[in-house]
Amino acid sequence: MGHGGGGAMSAELVEHIFLPAFGGRTAAALGDSAAxxxxxxxxxxxxxxxxxRPLFFPGGSxxxxxxxxxxxxxxxxxxxAAYLSCGFILEEGVETALLGRVAQALGEAARAAGAEVVTGDTKVVESGHGDGVYINTSGIGLIPPGVDIRPQRAAPGDVVIVSGEIGLHGxxxxxxxxxxxxxxxxxSDCAALGGLVEAMLAVTPDLHVLRDPTxxxxxxSLNEIASAAGVGVLIQERAVPVPEQVANACAILGLDPMYVANEGKLVAFVPREHAEAVLAAMRAHPLGARAAVIGECVPDHPxxxxxxxxxxxxxxxxxxLGEQLPRIC
Amino acid sequence: MGHGGGGAMSAELVEHIFLPAFGGRTAAALGDSAAxxxxxxxxxxxxxxxxxRPLFFPGGSxxxxxxxxxxxxxxxxxxxAAYLSCGFILEEGVETALLGRVAQALGEAARAAGAEVVTGDTKVVESGHGDGVYINTSGIGLIPPGVDIRPQRAAPGDVVIVSGEIGLHGxxxxxxxxxxxxxxxxxSDCAALGGLVEAMLAVTPDLHVLRDPTxxxxxxSLNEIASAAGVGVLIQERAVPVPEQVANACAILGLDPMYVANEGKLVAFVPREHAEAVLAAMRAHPLGARAAVIGECVPDHPxxxxxxxxxxxxxxxxxxLGEQLPRIC
Structure with a gap:
């Protein structure tokens, strides 16, 4: 299960199995998307x-x-995001009414994000060989001119900003x-961040790194960035916005909120001279109202x-190593 | 299971559940890909x-x-095809050696097709909730200028050509x-058809319809085209190339080769004036050596x-209604 958790075990799988097999360009594409x-x-x-699991949860589906x-x-x-594909793997016997609710939620989320579902596929596997509904989506978007955002661009002096309270989805x-x-x-904080990013890019196209900490x-996310750019990251623990109910739940369960998944938050590495203006733009957007500076990029401990x-x-x-909780997305 | 078989039940799912939920553009994208x-x-x-199932079979994986x-x-x-994404859903406990062989086959097939795997994702589900390895791929390709190939363009007078012997994959x-x-x-006849299509387009960009009959x-495939374009299709049964071993297997199992899946064949609707030259170009290509005219598009029985x-x-x-054999792709 750890190999699907987005941590060190996932990275190992990518490094030792997928990259050697796929070769070339894949290696350059270790960000959240390929340019x-x-x-x-x-x-x-x-x-x-x-x-x-489950397919429906408080705040989303x-x-x-x-x-x-x-x-x-x-x-x-x-x-x-401009265009989305959508591939369903259904388990034999899944209720068409349930599938209809999932499709409806998917369609509404796409419309809210301003993206169109333009192509799709459905496969069905025998009862007991799936788990109700699995979905794959792929997406295509246009990168605006002058924008070059990737983990490798993190640089000492960058200000690290998180767009709001962490840990809610997990x-x-x-x-x-x-x-x-x-x-x-x-x-769940599940939300589409395209509009927030546009508001940030309106301040400056020179954002260095964006990452959604799922x-x-x-x-x-911070470790992947530090490692990709060969820089250190220094966080002020007190500055990280952790909602009370997340702190309470983590205390009871022995978890660290820094490791809990989010689905509607981003972390940004912003050149110091633009940090204040970018933070203001984020706070003016509904999905960035609780944005906060949580640390900086440093030359030490690369x-x-x-x-x-x-x-x-x-x-x-x-x-x-893995994810604290399997199958959160 | 029938809803995943690519027949009438699949079409029903798309028409009654996915199209109403996703709306707009999806409706226009009922071809194999969206333009x-x-x-x-x-x-x-x-x-x-x-x-x-199984993950490896004679002729492919x-x-x-x-x-x-x-x-x-x-x-x-x-x-x-220029760029591919690749999403794995792995079942907990699948052997990494097996996964490595699958990834290797995938990488080699991509290189053979001249496409690059540029982005990916891996999820792991608990043992008993998957089936070893499921894979989703999405792809992006550039459509050459002047090319407009889609089911709706089938027109009476078009010659119907199939690129080779049918039924081998199934x-x-x-x-x-x-x-x-x-x-x-x-x-299995599993193969990438990009090169064959390029050879056909070199004769004329005005191919009306292409479809891979999976x-x-x-x-x-023929029914989908007839229905999308509102035309009739008349096939000469004797002209359809059915290999002896497929005919034998179908006779024993009570199947009709016309309904058995292919993974390296295409059917083309070509304007009559170009048909002879297109057929010659196909036959000159290794994947079209056994290409044959199997019928025509007619104004009758739309x-x-x-x-x-x-x-x-x-x-x-x-x-x-569904597929004769579930999970063939």
Whole structure:
């Protein structure tokens, strides 16, 4: 299960099995999406499969996730999603009414994100060989001129900004799946981030890195960036916005919010001279209202993420091995 | 299971569930791929999930299928596949050595087709909730200027050409899965058709329709074209190239070769004035050596496919309800 968790074990699979087999360009495409040149246009292209359980959860469904996950991967290279594909793998016997609700949610999420579902495929496997509904979406978006956003561009001096409170998606899934209650219902933050990224790009096309911290949480994203760019990342633990119900749930379950998945948040590495204006633009957008500076990119400890704790000490924030909770997306 | 078979039940699912949910553009994209305009370029975009059992079979594997299936969908709009995405859904416990062999086959098939795998994703589901390896691929290709190939363009007078012998993939899967033997080993015809289509387009950009008869076989493809264009299709049954081992297997199993899946064949609707030259170009290509004219597009019986039998009678070739054999791709 760890190999699907977006952490060190996933990276190992990619490095030792997929890259040698696929070769060449794949190696350059370790960001959330690949940047391509096709017929003179600069495109972002991304794919994601969704196997979340349960199919519906507070704040969303597999249909919402399938759209927002791919839309957000494209947004992380500065592209606004234009076209989506959609492949269903259905388990024999799944109710057509349930499938209809999933398709409806998917269609609505696509319309909300301004993307069109233009091609699709359906396969059916025997009862007991699937799990209701799996969905793959792939997406194509246009990268605006002058925009070059990728993990390798993180540079010492960059300000690290997170777009809002972390950990909501993971805790929402966990609470509904395990039947846990934490006082108030925790709702997934599942959302499409294309509009927020556009607002940030309106300030400057020179954003260095964007990443949506899904599987493996903020810790996995920061580690991937530090490692890709060969820079250090220093986080002020107190500055990371953790909602009370996420903090409570994590305390009870022995989890670290830094490792819990999000589905409607991004982390940005922004050149210092633009940081204040970008932060203001984010806060003016509904999906960035709680945006906060959480740290900076440093020349020290390249490849490592270090957090300054509330007590003044420091700790290393490791790349997680797997995901704390399987099948959250 | 029938809803995944590419026949009437699949069409029903698309018409009653997916189209109403996704709306707009999806409706126009009922070909094998969608034709899009992005940043001034004309792109074909297609997706397919692969759930074939067994993962390896005579003549190919799920890795080959995953590449060739999507490459061929793009080729059916005249596009040469440029970029592929690849999403794996793995079952917990699948051997990494097996996964490595699948990835290797996929990589080799992509290189053979001249396409690059540029982005990917891996999810893992618990043991008993998947089936070893499922793969989704999506692909992007550039449509050459002046090319407009789609089912709606079939017109009375068009000559119907098939690129070679039919039924090999379906019979190969069936024989290995069911442990049947038909004298000689039947190998899948799984192949990438981009090069063959380029050779045809070199004769004329004005090909009307191309289709790869996978699930539901030649019968399903011809019915979809007849229905999309509102034309009749008249086939000379004797002209359809059916290899002896496919004919034998079908006779034993009570199947009709017209309904058996192919993975390396195409059917073309070509304006009469170009038919001879296109056929010659096909025969000069290794994947079209056994190409044959099998019939014509007629103004009679719109939406219907009729076959003239070897005995001089005629019979209606219906759209199959589902697939004769589940999970062949």
């Amino acid at each position: 391509l040149s096709v017929g003179g246009a600069r495109l972002a292209f991304s794919t994601d499969s969704f196997v979340v 597999i249909g919402d996730l399938a759209v927002n996950g791919t839309v957000n991967d494209l947004a992380m290279s500065g592209a606004r 805790v929402a899934i966990m609470s509904v799946r395990e039947g846990l209650e934490f006082g108030v219902e925790v709702r 599987r493996g949480g903020l810790a996995a 490849g490592m993420v270090v957090a300054r704790t509330a007590f003044g000490g420091t700790r290393v924030v490791d790349l997680p | 899009l305009s992005v940043g001034g370029a004309r792109l074909a975009f297609s997706t397919d999930s692969f759930v074939v 799920i890795g080959d299928l995953a590449v060739n299936g999507t490459v061929n969908d793009l080729a059916m709009s005249g596009a040469r 019979v190969a899967i069936m024989s290995v899965r069911e442990g049947l033997e038909f004298g000689v080993e039947v190998r 699930r539901g076989g030649l019968a399903a 939406g219907m496919v009729v076959a003239r039998t070897a005995f001089g009678g005629t019979r209606v070739v219906d759209l199959p």
